[in-house]
Amino acid sequence: MFLDGRTPPGGAALGADLAIIGAGAAGITLARALAGRGLKIALIESGGLEWSEAAADLGAGSLGEQHYGDLAYVRLRQFGGTTGHWGGWCRELDAIDFEPRDFVPLSGWPIAKSDLAPFYPEAQSILQLGPARYDDFAAVAAEAKAEAPIAPGGDMEAVLFEFSPPTRMGEVYRAELEQSDVAVWLNTTVSDIRLSDDLTTVTGLVLSRDGAPPLAMAVRHVVAACGGLSNPQLLLNADSQVAGGIGNAHDQVGRCFAEHPIVETFAAILALGPATGAPFAFRDTSVGNRRYRPAFQPSAAARRAKGRLSTLVTINEPGPAFDPATGGFDRWDEARLGPQATGAAIAALSGAGPLRLHYRSAGFETRPNPDSRVTLTAARDRFGGRRIKLDWRLSDADLDDYLANLEDLGRAFAAAGTAVIRIDPEARARYRADTSWGHHHMGTTRMGDDPRVSVCDGDGRVHGMANLWIAGSSLFTTPGAANPTLTIVALALRLADRLKKAFAP
């Protein structure tokens, strides 16, 4: 059932066994997983069925020194959330991403990949993907009758992304939710969370809507599924009973904000010989009705041995043809790439056929940084909520790892005779000014065993709270290099399982 929060049915006092705040990838997954069990579920969404400027304005905020997108537009406030325009790149996190690593401060999720593994297959299906084949590069390449661009078994390995259509959660699952026993509240913004006298249990939510006074909803359990910028905003604004906001006794809410920096022009890749024409060497390819793209990353063993973060290098569609006779790599786009030192390598490798230039793409892993954070400002939205400031911090150590991984990839390509990588010598100088991002908002309510450096436990429950849970990539203890949404959906399914137990008689 869908209802508009501005004109809800009158009468009985409002109450829900489970209130899910936010109808994006996480919220819709949870609602579907728990529907039809006799629970009274309210899925509360700030936006309407379509995008509106008024709803987007509730996400507006300010930035620290690091440039970033306008916060009102870097996610979508509407039914379906940001899946309304996500790109559909999917890949599971690796097992090592969950592990404590002594070269990554604050690393180590309270769960292992094996805890999440049972939920990935259903997450694949929800995002309209096939059975997972992310590390099955050789087999997929063989089915595509394609060549492997690097030899297996080295420090760098070839892996895969799979593309979701991409699934627009608000379109694909709307009819199902309309016919379900879930009450979907549109145009309804949760602006406060009310607690029991001992401050350990959520008793109710304050629902704000345009043109009408706020409503109070009594609740038994609450999941905040508002996205990685709005989850901390909600908790920090909920300070009517707890100074500093809920779950923030150790000043952790909003800290360790992570993104995937994307710096396409830091490296140009010259594809050599037959690899240029091969269907799969660098490009998207379809196997059956599934679409994949190769990616290159340091193996888990190499990451451990070298104390390195991960990088998922994907390579864009080929750019202009490149003729070494008329334009050396050093003369191509010299202003951007600077003097070229690999002319001899190109000459040695380029005998086999046509050459093409590509840029590399995708993002790299970053270390958790408590100073990279979301805080509240004095500016208020029309419901009285304080707006956020995003102070994203980029670290030189993370860039070092990324560039070192690119060098390793260059060596692997050269050894296979498939490509030469040119790394911009000015990359370091251009880092902060030229970095783009994946729109992946992670880490602001991290999971962890220690409440002094985390906000939620391994189930996603806010430390010290009996019935307040978080869903989404704000839970990520460390970000990994893979795009987050598949893991967001898997984590939401795991939380649904946990909540089924909480509601069991």
Ligand SMILES: Cc1cc2nc3c(=O)[nH]c(=O)nc-3n(C[C@H](O)[C@H](O)[C@H](O)COP(=O)(O)OP(=O)(O)OC[C@H]3O[C@@H](n4cnc5c(N)ncnc54)[C@H](O)[C@@H]3O)c2cc1C
């Ligand atoms: C341009 C773009 C491309 C992307 N491409 C990819 C990709 O290729 N692969 C990938 O994995 N990820 C991608 N992403 C990221 C992906 O969209 C997000 O990871 C995913 O949507 C997050 O799901 P979520 O449910 O946590 O949050 P969202 O989908 O953002 O949903 C949160 C919902 O909460 C609502 N809300 C917020 N505050 C409140 C409140 N106080 N009360 C009520 N409701 C509230 C919002 O209106 C929103 O509907 C992309 C994002 C963008 C912007």
